[in-house]
Amino acid sequence: MTDLAPVVRRIRALAPHRDDYADLPRSWRADLLAGVTVAVVALPLALGFGVASGLGAAAGLVTAVVAGAIAAVLGGSHLQVSGPTGAMTVVLLPVVARHGAEAVPIVAIMAGGIVILAGVLGIGRLVAYIPWPVVEGFTCGIGVVIALQQVPLALDTPRAEGENAGLVALRTLGDVDWSQAVAPLALVALVVAVMLALPRLRQGLPASLVAVVLATAVAEAARLDVDRIGVLPSALPAPHLPIVDLATTSALFSAALAVAALAALESLLSARVADGMADDIGRTRPNRELVGQGVANVASGLCGGLPATGAIARTAVNVRAGARTRVAALTHALVLTAIVYLAAPLVGRIPLSALAGVLLVTSARMVDLPTARAICRSGRSGALVFGVTLAVTVVFDLVMAVEVGVAVAAVLALRAVARSSGLHREPLAEESGDRLTADDEHALLHEHIAVYRIDGALFFADVRRFLDELALVSDVRVVVLRLGNVRVLDASGANALVEIVTDLRRRGIVVLLKGLRPEHRKLAEGIGVLDALGEPRHLFDDLDDALEHARSHVRRAHAPTRMG
Template sequence: MTVKGVAGWLGHLMIPRRADYAGLRTSWRRDLLAGLTVGIVALPLALGFGVASGVGAGAGLVTAIVAGAVAAVFGGSHLQVSGPTGAMTVVLVPVVARFGVDAVGLIAVLAGVIIVIMGVLGMGRLVSLIPWPVVEGFTIGIGIVIALQQVPLALDLPKPDGENSLLVAIDAVRVVDWAAAAQPLALVALVIAIMVVTTRLRRSLPASLIAVAAATVASLVFSMDVDRIGALPSIFATPSLPAVELADLRTLLSAALAVAALGALESLLSARVADGMADDIGRTQGSRELVGQGLANVASGLLGGMPATGAIARTAVAVRAGARTRVSALTHAVLLAVVVLVAAPLVAHIPLSALAGVLIVTAARMVNIRTARSILRSTRRDGAALLVTVLVTVAFDLILAVEVGVAVAAVLALRSVSKVSGLRREELPAEIGAEQEHELLHEHIAVYRFDGALFFGVTRRFLEELAAAVDVRVIILRLSSVRLMDASGANALAEFIVDKQAHGVTVLLKGIPADQRRLLESVGVFDTLRTRKHVFTTMPEAIEHARSHVRRELGGEPPILPLGRRSH
């Protein structure tokens, strides 16, 4: 690629464009309302994740504001809302314990640079390789986890120790004073009822915002004793570069790699989930989204924040609230900044249980029962991939869930491919000669046809079937129907040729697919043949050559000694 082409590619990835805001003239009201709604939901989450990570509530707010704005402008998703997340918190806790708070900013910068490089290299396209059942399982699992995370908030309890949402929810239910929890649960029920009714009456209404406002007013009118957001910390100060000892840079780089991997994967999956929730919106540009998330992490780290990713819960809230362009994510960031500066006293009165109600409804809407049912009814392997992904997401974490889900889907897919792949012996065409000669040729010439895939999962079975070819002088292997071949399959083919030729059997290859020739050449399959002339493009040519071999050997001519496998 020329320098001009590289510059154009980088510009395509990094420079915002007018098309990013297509449709804004008709959707700006919904985008603003969605941004206001998700901003209110994001506020306590940003505070909480900052505290849970050990870097402080202020760092959480900086991350939500700065990273949220930068990723919205430069990212490849029209709907993504970025900021601190629970998954990132788990990664940061041991980092803070080992290196201190000052190291978090530098890790965010390093991770951001790595994510930008991933985007420039086009790695955003890799998310398209994740199977649909895994994505749906991941979405359902995240919905369940989000709902479980709200249990302590809904009961007005401090979050019990532990990182697993299911165990934390169980512990919360075990220790709760149900009499004291009556008031926050009433607010949760009120929020859920208002959101459900409002959505059914008119979907364009900001149901989440109306519900939170109503719950706040009700809690104040009836003087409810419930936990509220409370006073917000002051976060705006002179920006400073993150400082850390250079001797620790190598260790910090390994931590940054883990943060970058998590940030990239969670952001791409969040964007893909958002695409599925809003089918009428343009698809996410994966590589550009990585560049945007990388720049967001760099900016967050430089301004005293922590690593950020695309936030699935907040993105889902924005989509459900009517977001249609990236203006909603920008509005969310602006709202958080305004709240910190001028509206902190008002926001301080919002009950935490009201926010729990919003997220419970959001989580329920992420679980698409119809889609899950269709996947479970499709094939066993897709159903298994869905269920495994859901279970691992809830029981462990989302990164492991995606890894396990993809692994299960891949193994089951290979198993299915091996089942549809086959090897069968074919009859020789009758028109090649007289009836007596045809019978003679049929006795000494065997034609085998490969179908489907020739890879590590089926090589043993194919070799056992080919070993059954005895008392023949020539074997023709028809490879034109091979759609997939790996090094194991090619090596097994080479070993078969060497073995048969060592026993005086000539092996001919017919119809090698063009895309498989390079693999067979590199593995040395052609070098195992007695001559390169034993590779044919048509069946009549291969049969005629096989017949000449049989005639020569039956006519008393000395057989050609096997050469064995030559070095290459």
């Protein structure tokens, strides 16, 4: 039973608990109101992202309801609101182009399974290692791609062939019938104007919903010939397992892996934003959040929906509206369900160009220029990481952007650590505390002793410099290496010490090590540093003891000369 205790604790940590609703007796009114507010904001976004993904508005609405409800109950955040997002549509469009719309639910199910596995394996905490410039470059890049994706919808023009959003937008512009594009563009302009002006005139009103309702009313009154959402189902679809085979799953695995990586990354980043906005509410449990999002994706796929993630914009609205428990996110899903059953015919009349206007404003708000300027002013390294991540997001894809951004940030960080490290030859008299005269025996002996201090890190990124500098040591009998200031030592650094000691001893120079830290000793012994010294007595904790031992070596080396 004792052996099973850690497993039981792990399962309990990943499962729902009644503590999730500890604040509900005091906050239920605020939670219900926040849920309704978020649903009003989420409706046009869910419809828009469904259309933008290539599966249609109904799929976006199903995803918001099913994934939103399940993630609210099972996820690790009290405040997270989940559903279809712009970032996910960026990944899904190439999947639809290559494999067809019917592949998306299968990808959602496969990706959900991968995300569940990541949560069970405890990978959730790794998001803390993603640098800030990578997150901001990723977010800005998503904003640019979402804006480019809206070009066909804004013009009521069929989407051109291709996977890259920029190239598709350019090709679409080349095929447009501008005489037919005036009406949809006018609706886009109306939606954008309302969404920008309304918050300045009256705070608290759902600007996106008001803009979509107004644009729909104008299109109906003027009998505009524009594309509409079309017929929506009057009920949620029953879960069903898509027909798959081994060849299909193999072809879709790479897409599922990319979707899973994005679902995990965006959900954890969104939850982290919520934690920062509401410091007095329990922190997100990252691994439970992954399990909840994974189950939500599986359920969405079974109902014919899209892959879902935590939605930063909707989560922020939820927090600002006063939500305290996950009942708010659950209420948002229930309100959207009511819309499916009660207002599907009305929703079907919404012009697609109106949704394009909503997403254009959403994408513009994702491009945070003050933050971008702050990163660029922070130094060349931050600016480079931000720029590379943004460019890779726009030109290639989101997962690659995060991978490349983290890799560039890691290389620059290692470079900075390596530059802060150094090898310094020290004046013997000052460091040992000796006051030497010109004819002092110690002074004569010290001519044959060199003391070097290694500062900072001795690791794979910088070992060659240390090897090259110490290879130039000559005209001495003993070298003392001071290691007390080495804060980082890895296997490559320990191996470099072996090479240094071996090379110096081959040239007849005795090597003494001083100040090897206890946390580095096991590694040094395993790599063979102590064996390379040749003598266990050549390892010291005190510099004076090391110098006295060095002087004894020099005396023995010069004894025959003095006798002669």
